[in-house]
Amino acid sequence: MVNIVWALLIFVGLLTAAALGNMENVTQIILDSAIDAAELCLKLSGIYALWLGLMRVAQKSALVDFLANKMTILMKPLFPDIPLKHPAMGSMAMNIMANVLGIGNAAAPFGLKAMSELQNLNTQKDRATNAMCMFLVINTASVQLIPTTVIAIRSAAGSIAPAEIIGSTLLATILSFTVAIAVVKKLERYF
Amino acid sequence: MSNLISEVSAYAIPVLIFIILGYAWLKGVNVYEAFVEGAGEGVTTILRVFPYLVAMFMAIGIFRSSGAMEIFIMLLTPMAETVGIPAELIPLALIRPLSGMASAGILSELFKVSGPDSLIGRTASTVVGSTETVFYTLSLYFGSIGISKVRHTLWAALFADSVGFVASIAICRMIFGD
Numbered sequence: 001m002v003n004i005v006w007a008l009l010i011f012v013g014l015l016t017a018a019a020l021g022n023m024e025n026v027t028q029i030i031l032d033s034a035i036d037a038a039e040l041c042l043k044l045s046g047i048y049a050l051w052l053g054l055m056r057v058a059q060k061s062a063l064v065d066f067l068a069n070k071m072t073i074l075m076k077p078l079f080p081d082i083p084l085k086h087p088a089m090g091s092m093a094m095n096i097m098a099n100v101l102g103i104g105n106a107a108a109p110f111g112l113k114a115m116s117e118l119q120n121l122n123t124q125k126d127r128a129t130n131a132m133c134m135f136l137v138i139n140t141a142s143v144q145l146i147p148t149t150v151i152a153i154r155s156a157a158g159s160i161a162p163a164e165i166i167g168s169t170l171l172a173t174i175l176s177f178t179v180a181i182a183v184v185k186k187l188e189r190y191f
Numbered sequence: 192m193s194n195l196i197s198e199v200s201a202y203a204i205p206v207l208i209f210i211i212l213g214y215a216w217l218k219g220v221n222v223y224e225a226f227v228e229g230a231g232e233g234v235t236t237i238l239r240v241f242p243y244l245v246a247m248f249m250a251i252g253i254f255r256s257s258g259a260m261e262i263f264i265m266l267l268t269p270m271a272e273t274v275g276i277p278a279e280l281i282p283l284a285l286i287r288p289l290s291g292m293a294s295a296g297i298l299s300e301l302f303k304v305s306g307p308d309s310l311i312g313r314t315a316s317t318v319v320g321s322t323e324t325v326f327y328t329l330s331l332y333f334g335s336i337g338i339s340k341v342r343h344t345l346w347a348a349l350f351a352d353s354v355g356f357v358a359s360i361a362i363c364r365m366i367f368g369d
Contacts, residue, residue: 001345002330006250013253020258033252037244041237049233054211056229057222061215103203112236112335119336127340128333136332136344140323141351147320149291153298154316159307168313168366169320172358176321180351187343 048109055094055110064090067097078138078181079131081121088117092135099139102148111139130188134181141180144173236335243334247327251289260285276360279304279311283318284356288325288349295319314363321355323348 017026058064068075068090075089082088091114098107114135122129128136147169154162215222254260263285268278276284279301287294298319305311325348333341 001341002326002333003339005326005345006246006330009250009254013250013255013257013259016259016262017253017257022256022258026253026256029252029256030249033248034245037241037248041241041244044240045234045237047233048236049230052232052236053226053228053230054208056232057215057220057225058211059229060220060225061211061218063211063214101203103207108331109233109236111332112240113232115332115336119338126338128338128342128344132333132338133342133344133347136329137347137351139332140325140328140348141355142323144320147316149295150298150316150320153295153319154302154307154312157299157302157307157312159302159312161308164308165313165316165320168317168359168362171362172317172321172355175358176351176355179354180347183347183350184343187347191342 044105044108047105051106051109052113055091055113058094059087059090064094068093071096078134081129082118082131086117086121088114088121088131091117095135095139096142099142100145102144102146104149107139107142111135133188134184137180137184138177141176142173143177144169239335240331243330247289247330251293254289255286255293276357277311277314280315280318280356280360283315287319287322287356288327288352290327291324294324310363310367313367314360317359317363318356321359322352325349325352 013026017023055064068084071093072084074096075093076084079089079092091110095107095110095114098104098110115132118129118132118135119125122132146166150165150169151162154165212222215225260282264281267285268281271281271284272278283294283297283301286297298315301315302312307313307316325345329341329345329348333339333344
């Protein structure tokens with residue numbers, strides 16, 4: 001599926017550029033985007049190292065287990081196939097917390113770690129399990145308590161009340177989160 | 192309120208670090224060694240993600256810079272307006288699933304035109320806060336572990352995102368509209 005979307009973006013883009021005589025610009029962007037990706041990776045590797053380092057400390061002190069335990073009521077119905085004591089539960093709990101609190105740059109390293117732990121339980125290595133699908137969708141449809149990035153952009157734009165959108169965002173995300181869970185649960189039988 | 196929030200944001204990460212390290216210290220964990228051991232995973236994690244980032248950046252870059260994006264926006268705008276979606280939000284709706292950085296840019300542009308405290312500014316803020324870079328997250332998370340059969344994930348995630356989008360417009364109209 002990603003395969004089709006990816007190829008379509010490129011084919012449609014290239015054909016449009018040819019039709020509009022925009023090729024020179026596109027060529028530059030193609031080369032720039034590869035460099036941008038490398039630069040972003042270099043920066044992110046520092047951020048990932050920081051959070052994964054802290055996560056290991058929190059694992060060794062059993063703080064992660066403690067957190068996962070506290071979130072059992074939420075996690076157990078969402079991920080019925082994953083044993084409660086499995087390390088994936090801890091990583092997913094950390095990822096969900098980071099997402100809700102708006103620490104976006106911590107959510108990704110925790111999430112990627114959770115994914116590789118979920119893969120250990122997967123018997124068909126190229127096919128997503130129900131738990132993976134659920135985890136991914138609640139990542140993209142996470143409840144946002146503090147939308148940090150948006151508040152920062154509003155602040156920079158000179159808003160008189162940058163944090164004013166916290167309430168509306170919370171309401172909208174609670175709604176999309178609930179719908180997301182319902183849709184994933186409903187669809188997992190058919191795919 | 193916003194002062195309090197920025198104050199809280201400034202303290203969030205330092206406090207978190209203090210709690211994690213303090214708790215581990217009390218439990219007798221060698222915090223330095225544990226941190227270094229975990230941090231070592233940073234580079235390996237990034238290396239697994241790197242090729243997917245290049246692929247995504249390239250495809251999105253081509254699509255946007257070719258002019259295809261604008262054509263899509265032009266085609267979608269009249270349709271969206273008939274169902275009550277403000278035209279200003281269409282570019283945001285299209286870019287949001289693809290790229291977080293680009294949608295942050297669009298949001299800033301929109302603030303310059305309409306102001307962050309206008310109804311449209313607040314609505315756009317709520318939209319960005321309640322939706323996510325679905326394609327990017329999906330390709331990164333599944334790519335990093337070699338999953339190619341993503342099943343219903345893309346549809347479910349895009350559907351949830353559109354619910355967030357529509358809900359933002361409706362909620363902001365109720366709370367901030369006059």
